[in-house]
Amino acid sequence: MTFVEDSPEGAIVLGREPVVQTYELSKTYLTGFWLNQKIESLKNCTLTVYKGETFGLLGQNGAGKTTLLKTLLGIVRPTSGRATILGEPLGDRTVKQRIGYLPENAYYYDNLTGWEFLQMTAGLFEIPESVQKERIPLLLDMVGLAQSAAKKKQLRQYSKGMMQRIGMAQALINDPELVFLDEPMSGLDPMGRYQIREIILSLKEQGKTIFFNSHVLSDVEMICDRIAILAQGELICIGSLDELLGTADLYYVKGKGGNSEVLKKWIPDLDFEENSWKGHLQGELQDFVASINAMQAQIISLNLARPSLEDFFMQQLRQRGFVASS
Numbered sequence: 001m002t003f004v005e006d007s008p009e010g011a012i013v014l015g016r017e018p019v020v021q022t023y024e025l026s027k028t029y030l031t032g033f034w035l036n037q038k039i040e041s042l043k044n045c046t047l048t049v050y051k052g053e054t055f056g057l058l059g060q061n062g063a064g065k066t067t068l069l070k071t072l073l074g075i076v077r078p079t080s081g082r083a084t085i086l087g088e089p090l091g092d093r094t095v096k097q098r099i100g101y102l103p104e105n106a107y108y109y110d111n112l113t114g115w116e117f118l119q120m121t122a123g124l125f126e127i128p129e130s131v132q133k134e135r136i137p138l139l140l141d142m143v144g145l146a147q148s149a150a151k152k153k154q155l156r157q158y159s160k161g162m163m164q165r166i167g168m169a170q171a172l173i174n175d176p177e178l179v180f181l182d183e184p185m186s187g188l189d190p191m192g193r194y195q196i197r198e199i200i201l202s203l204k205e206q207g208k209t210i211f212f213n214s215h216v217l218s219d220v221e222m223i224c225d226r227i228a229i230l231a232q233g234e235l236i237c238i239g240s241l242d243e244l245l246g247t248a249d250l251y252y253v254k255g256k257g258g259n260s261e262v263l264k265k266w267i268p269d270l271d272f273e274e275n276s277w278k279g280h281l282q283g284e285l286q287d288f289v290a291s292i293n294a295m296q297a298q299i300i301s302l303n304l305a306r307p308s309l310e311d312f313f314m315q316q317l318r319q320r321g322f323v324a325s326s
């Protein structure tokens with residue numbers, strides 16, 4: 001299938017099927033006793049997520065990630081803008097059958113065992129009992145929960161890691177095409193995070209589309225095809241990791257001397273070490289070298305560099321004034 005509509009990210013990529021599309025989506029919460037305080041949680045967010053990709057939405061606490069996810073799921077009504085999920089407008093009932101959702105802070109009926117909880121969720125999707133009998137053990141295996149524990153233990157006895165796993169299983173109970181995961185690695189130890197990453201990768205192998213929120217940037221870097229960064233409700237960048245991190249003309253430079261104010265214009269993450277400085281160069285190399293010569297400063301080394309996602313994330317926030325420059 002080919003698509004050639006206009007999109008916020010420019011033309012939609014030919015040959016790729018969009019499964020989530022938002023156009024200038026905004027959400028303003030009204031709070032306070034008189035509902036006269038406004039919190040602009042999302043500001044004109046436009047993005048496209050394609051079939052089969054793992055898409056990571058990043059942002060600091062309070063950036064608006066959960067609000068965007070809840071808006072897409074029809075839990076929160078947008079103040080303005082529009083969006084489609086699997087080609088249908090927000091709130092379409094048929095779409096709900098085809099998507100899965102792992103909430104960030106889920107409140108499940110904790111007197112149920114894990115098994116009963118999955119049966120209850122399957123019931124909500126009207127999944128026949130014969131299918132449930134096959135699917136529940138498969139899902140438990142997939143998320144790494146022992147069937148005996150799932151049958152015996154009530155959810156109130158579950159650890160954080162077990163809750164995250166059972167949450168993942170319920171998000172997949174309807175064999176969804178598109179899965180929304182809100183901070184799936186939050187609160188997990190390294191082994192738990194590794195296992196969740198493995199589950200996400202196996203879902204990707206099955207051709208599912210995964211949209212997830214996270215602030216664990218190293219996990220995102222390992223598993224995402226594309227990412228977007230939200231800051232104070234604004235989407236400040238979107239693209240594949242190669243597009244965002246792998247630009248061939250990005251240099252890591254070390255040097256000494258010169259004027260720190262001038263250097264900072266070229267090197268936003270400028271860092272000083274005894275009598276030298278270092279950081280990632282922004283701008284044309286030739287012009288930078290001319291500026292270095294004019295200041296009678298000295299370049300010690302210049303290497304092509306791919307920043308880590310964490311470096312890139314901090315740099316984007318600093319450049320746009322969302323965090324103070326160090």
Ligand SMILES: Nc1ncnc2c1ncn2[C@@H]1O[C@H](COP(=O)(O)OP(=O)(O)OP(=O)(O)O)[C@@H](O)[C@H]1O
Pocket residue numbers: 029030031039040041059060061062063064065066067068104215
């Ligand atoms: N129901 C609500 N009523 C009023 N304000 C809200 C509501 N939900 C979220 N907000 C506000 O909207 C902003 C974005 O919150 P949101 O939970 O979407 O951010 P987040 O990026 O998911 O943060 P976190 O990583 O901490 O979960 C915050 O300022 C938050 O206080």
